[in-house]
Amino acid sequence: MLPSSLTVTLSITVLGILSLAAFVWAWLTGQFDDIERQGMLPLDDDDMSVLRPWESASQKAARVERWGPPKPSAPGAWGGTA
Amino acid sequence: MSVTLPPSVVGAVSPITDMENLDVRLRADASSRRVALVAIASSVVWLLLGSAFGMVASLKLHLPDWLVSSAPLTFGRLRTAHLNAMAYGWASLAMIGVSAWMIPRLVHTELRVAKAAEVGVALWNVGVAIGIASILAGKMDGLEWLEMPRYTADPLLVLGGGLVGFSILATLAVREVEHLYVSVWYTTAAFVWFPVIFVVGNWPTFGGVESAAVNWFYAHNALGLWLTPISLAAAYYFIPKILGRPIYSYQLSLLGFWTLGLFYSLNGMHHLIGGPLPTWMITTSIVASALMIIPVLAVAVNQHMTMVGRFAALRYSPTLRFVVFGAVAYTLVSLQGSFMAFREINRLTHFTHVTVAHAHLGLYGFVTMIMFGSIYYILPRLLGREWVSERLISWHFWLVAVGLLVYLVPLTVGGILQGVAMGDPSSTWEQVVAAMKPGLVGRSVGGALLTAGHLVFAWHVRLMFRGDRARQGLPPYHEVVPVVVEGARA
């Protein structure tokens, strides 16, 4: 299963080391800091405080507690006609 | 940043949003409006054309003497026109439209050089049109997934896609939001990867088995580095957006991105298992195909854990219905693919209709369904009106969900039986054909249901664009209703 070509092995090793170096550099320069906040990027406060009809009572309560007074949803908010 | 609005609008508040967020969304949508609308509208036209080509091709496989008297209607050309119209017409243009809409939303910045992107969409359409016409005329490059002529149609796709990519990169260069969300990674990567692989795939100097390696290097990467990333980007955007919760593990999504790129790009040779190529190349691809489990599980875990406890949302949100269907299909088709890359399994499935069914689980179950869901979300926001009928959406969903099942199950079974018959050297070819035939008929039935679903969808999209049956009495929900308020902020 090992490739018989030295060129292949060398290329993989070199490119692999380069990618690893790039990843480590990115990590050390803080590219992956504040991961949690990055996950929130598509969502703004409105997305978070709008009440969702499918959520259970406890889910709704958690939402109100975290994001403040609930807002009603507008038609089409879920990508249909509702 | 907020803009200074005229006094009559100052302090105006819609019932659901505050000014800052609304302002960002309105401006983002306004900037991408033309690009996205043209791309999406043209994609639906290609969807219908591709469905017609596919239906006729499918019927011809069990009605082989139907429409044989003219060359443009021969199976070999119609099947090819179907694949290219769907891959480069429907799927690619839908993805281009969705990307152009999503990026400004995610970086809170208006789409820059949008004119270039608009020209790009037009060029892409012209390129595909030339490509399909050439295919029907028999002028094909002779490589699967690369049939469109390399000197007349293909440059327009490279240029058109490049212009859209340029617009996206220009927007990213001046963006308001510092951090790049994972959907931005996937989308940007796709627009960089596609021109590279397309040019490599079409490079005219390769011959012999090397031409086969380059062919399947391209074709699998068209799936893995163009169609998959943008579809995943959409899923990573719409699932959190509609549910109102962030992705379960953002770290996992980053791992998923890099492993997808690294492993998926090496899969291509698994289309040539058993073939006249150096073993090391084939084995590399088989290993990479197995390693795909890592990014696939990352996506599956992320999307399932985000959905968990909220599956009831599927009853309320058509977008989520389509997108989650697509996300589940992604997991299934990728696991199936990893499985089929092992030589022991491939020995049975290679050269059979199992491969065709697998391709459709991916391109339809995953990519197309996610594009449907995305379009259901985006069009109202760009046209300022709601979808006319919940029932039309429902009909669409059920026709295509059931249609896909009716397509896949018989065709997979037929393919397995075909493979078993082929593997037995004492069977005659008549027996091999007899084994696959019921599956081919089943596929036509499934295809008919899918086509019906497309007609419903296209009709609804047309109603949406025309706007003459928009609901009266309710304001387009994202428009601001002017209200003068004392002491309002500027």
Added chain:
Amino acid sequence: MTRVWLLVLGVIGVIVFATSLLVVIPDTMIAAVRPAPQLQPYTAQQARGREVYIEQGCVYCHSQQVRDPVYTSDKARGWGPRATVPADYVHDRPHLLGTMRTGPDLINIGVRQPSELWQHVHLYDPRAYMPWSIMPAFPYLYEVVDAGAVPAGKTSYAVPGDRLPTGKVIVPTADAEALVAYLLSLKRTYPVPTGDAGDRGVGGRSEHTMP
């Protein structure tokens, strides 16, 4: 992640890596493969026939490769005396290896069906010979003429079955002649050339290493 250029660099790195591994390096290795002396380049007519094969989309139902007998039953099925190797395809530009077998493999069809009559009748109407066949018919590659009115210098063929009215015969167009010439040239039965076999793992060898 805040730096677009870093993302783009990483993305380009990924594709450069994959292209080097699966395109550039193999190209340098396979470029050294030499055909066997028994394998001639296609004649002009055969090359045209190859184009016709592409124009009709034959590759979407027919493969052109024999897999190793250790691995599967291609050889036992009579599709060739040996697995095909890279050297068998040096004149093929582009390749037509195929990924579907709705119909049988064709790399040695010139050996299995060497009769021009059979090939032409089969192309005109596959069901003339095999009622169960689902192959498309290609009547537009042929002219239908009265049996007595065949143009001078042209070969005509009678077709069994219902497609052709009595008293008519088919005369192949130039494209049909070319296509059949190409099909009849498909023979890869000579012994495996050994010139490039050896430590690079290509040339004489293909996927023979299945346990």
